[in-house]
Amino acid sequence: VEHTKSIGGAFYLYNPGRNELCLSELYGLEVDNVKKVIGMGEGIAGAVADSLQARKITNIPKESAHRTNGLSGDLTARSLYAFPISFQNRLLGVMELANLNDFSLWVENYCGDFANYFSIALSNSFSFEQSKKLTEDLQRREEELEGQNEELKSTTDELRKTQNQL
16 A cells, blocks of 8 residues: 555455455444445455456546545545465455556556465465475374374284283
8 A cells, every 4th residue: 555655445355265355454444434344346355356357447436445544644545456465376365456646557557466476475475385284284193193093003002912822
């Protein structure tokens, strides 16, 4: 938000299980005026998620939901820029920025670069979490197998004792 001179921004994380965008982070916008869950194709963020293409809206009406309260009072965004966060054509999320003026080409290029770097970091984070979960699952299964192995060893020992007594 700071580098683009925006008055606010929102980041929606994609939930593939529910095929929807869920608000993850919000900056500078009134939380009551921002949707928490957005369906694919719904609004600008949903359209960006569907197409994996950035979109810009200018001349937003004053009654828009993209409002913020700051030191200069109640402000309404006049332009909105939304861009996908995707890695290898797999949607990870959508970022929306609100501005009092139109977004420049420099900002659009900056957002494209940011999206590339952020998508790699986010994908790495997801991969790490998945690896961590798989490691924990493997450790749990190993402990279960060790327990079963101990039971089998104990049963085998008992059978040998019984066989020797006979």
